[in-house]
Amino acid sequence: MDEWISWQDHCPYCGERIELLLDAGLNDSTESLIYIEDCQVCCRPIVVMLSIDDQGSFYCQLKTESDA
Ligand SMILES: [Zn+2]
Numbered sequence: 001m002d003e004w005i006s007w008q009d010h011c012p013y014c015g016e017r018i019e020l021l022l023d024a025g026l027n028d029s030t031e032s033l034i035y036i037e038d039c040q041v042c043c044r045p046i047v048v049m050l051s052i053d054d055q056g057s058f059y060c061q062l063k064t065e066s067d068a
Pocket of ligand 1: 011012013014015016040041042043044054
């Protein structure tokens with residue numbers, strides 16, 4: 001199933017509000033996923049740490065490259 005979930009958060013570099021699209025196809029897995037997404041505002045590489053809790057809800061943490 002191809003389903004995308006939109007997640008809104010703030011860029012850890014510039015603090016601007018950004019929107020990410022998360023791949024809901026991860027739902028079957030309990031593993032967390034880490035990937036890099038460039039900020040839509042300042043274009044710096046945000047480290048996105050995506051995980052799914054016991055209820056199947058997505059949780060997303062955004063970090064700078066030096067924090068990760
Ligand atoms: Zn930014």
